[in-house]
Amino acid sequence: MLKTPSLSLYIHIPWCVQKCPYCDFNSHALKNNIPEDDYVEQLIQDLDCDIERFNLQDRSLFSIFIGGGTPSLFSAAAIKSLLSQVLTRFEHNKDIEITLEANPGTVEADKFKAFFAAGVSRLSIGVQSFESDKLIKLGRIHDSNQAKKAAELATTCGVDSFNLDLMHGLPQQTLTNALDDIKTAIKLAPTHLSWYQLTIEPNTPFYSKPPKLPIDDVLWDIQDQGVELLAQAGYQQYEISAYSKPEFQCQHNLNYWKFGDYLGIGCGAHGKITDSDKQVIYRTIKVKHPKGYLDKERVHLDHLNEVAKDELPFEYMMNRLRLVSAFTLDEYQAATGLPMQTILPKLQLAKAKGLMANPDGKTEQWQVTKLGHRYLNDLLEMFL
Ligand SMILES: C[S@@+](CC[C@H](N)C(=O)[O-])C[C@H]1O[C@@H](n2cnc3c(N)ncnc32)[C@H](O)[C@@H]1O
Numbered sequence: 001m002l003k004t005p006s007l008s009l010y011i012h013i014p015w016c017v018q019k020c021p022y023c024d025f026n027s028h029a030l031k032n033n034i035p036e037d038d039y040v041e042q043l044i045q046d047l048d049c050d051i052e053r054f055n056l057q058d059r060s061l062f063s064i065f066i067g068g069g070t071p072s073l074f075s076a077a078a079i080k081s082l083l084s085q086v087l088t089r090f091e092h093n094k095d096i097e098i099t100l101e102a103n104p105g106t107v108e109a110d111k112f113k114a115f116f117a118a119g120v121s122r123l124s125i126g127v128q129s130f131e132s133d134k135l136i137k138l139g140r141i142h143d144s145n146q147a148k149k150a151a152e153l154a155t156t157c158g159v160d161s162f163n164l165d166l167m168h169g170l171p172q173q174t175l176t177n178a179l180d181d182i183k184t185a186i187k188l189a190p191t192h193l194s195w196y197q198l199t200i201e202p203n204t205p206f207y208s209k210p211p212k213l214p215i216d217d218v219l220w221d222i223q224d225q226g227v228e229l230l231a232q233a234g235y236q237q238y239e240i241s242a243y244s245k246p247e248f249q250c251q252h253n254l255n256y257w258k259f260g261d262y263l264g265i266g267c268g269a270h271g272k273i274t275d276s277d278k279q280v281i282y283r284t285i286k287v288k289h290p291k292g293y294l295d296k297e298r299v300h301l302d303h304l305n306e307v308a309k310d311e312l313p314f315e316y317m318m319n320r321l322r323l324v325s326a327f328t329l330d331e332y333q334a335a336t337g338l339p340m341q342t343i344l345p346k347l348q349l350a351k352a353k354g355l356m357a358n359p360d361g362k363t364e365q366w367q368v369t370k371l372g373h374r375y376l377n378d379l380l381e382m383f384l
């Protein structure tokens, strides 16, 4: 039986100062001023349409994530207006997690404080590296000192917690370089670290003109020794790329990975909504380009579909197996509405290959092994 899960809200801000050559997110280099007021107005209309479309009037809101692009380009006044309008539409805990992504090249002390006053409780700062030559190669608009300054400001501006985004496997990066980046990050004492391996995405300048990346052996060493360094400093890995101090896991992303519901508003935003009365899961995608999204004659919804039942096992696993923690077969049934037989034989096969395990021999619980995480794509293919 499909049960109604927690509901989160993702808000996409599609502008950046300039486009980084590795990035395939829906973000556009800013040419003129940001049409902040118009965009906030469209976001709220978009939200109201979703609320009506899916009858969400009585559902409470679990978390909010303002991502991009570069949301920190927005003024604190615009973020305040946006959040106050969102929060009047839903019941929510008074300490609801509200994350805002910030680029170190776009912040100063007063702005962080004003974001906090506007309701933001968690900042996620895109640092990528603390080495100047790497930041230049990555086309970043900030230097290492600005990155450190942003982390220091996040410590004192009032927010409950902050994350640093770091990437590794960078052009010409050595093992020592990568571990030094982690050591510098640890000294800045974030409550959370997202540590991504650089991937070369199609349709990016790095794809058409690939930079020289570290060889596989170096990449494995970076991964193994990086995880150990983070663990020694008290950062527990709870997802493929996410590490946190105890109690500081990102609640919004956890809901996403546990196959919770989320509304996605803003350019190109994706959403997933469960209708437990109809026993159906819907997916939505919004109009991608800012010009189209801001066009008052157009509807924001670009795509709506019911997820086919035979796609659900893979969809669930694709999210859930990113997490280190175990899931139960009851959780699988509540999240997908499908009987356990739709995955049990495959889980048993994965166990035989050493990719999944039953923690403490509890057969109703399933956890991905270290080997399973290393070969996650192979593991996921088993659920296709
Ligand atoms: C959508 S970006 C938002 C952060 C903000 N725009 C910034 O860059 O400062 C989220 C994070 O994804 C990571 N990321 C983006 N492209 C990536 C890629 N090709 N490979 C690995 N990580 C990537 C970066 O660490 C980035 O901070």
Ligand code: SF4
Residues within 6 Å of the ligand: 015, 016, 018, 019, 020, 023, 024, 025, 027, 068, 069, 070, 103, 126
């Ligand atoms: S600032 Fe962030 S979202 Fe914008 S292009 Fe760079 S990585 Fe992508």
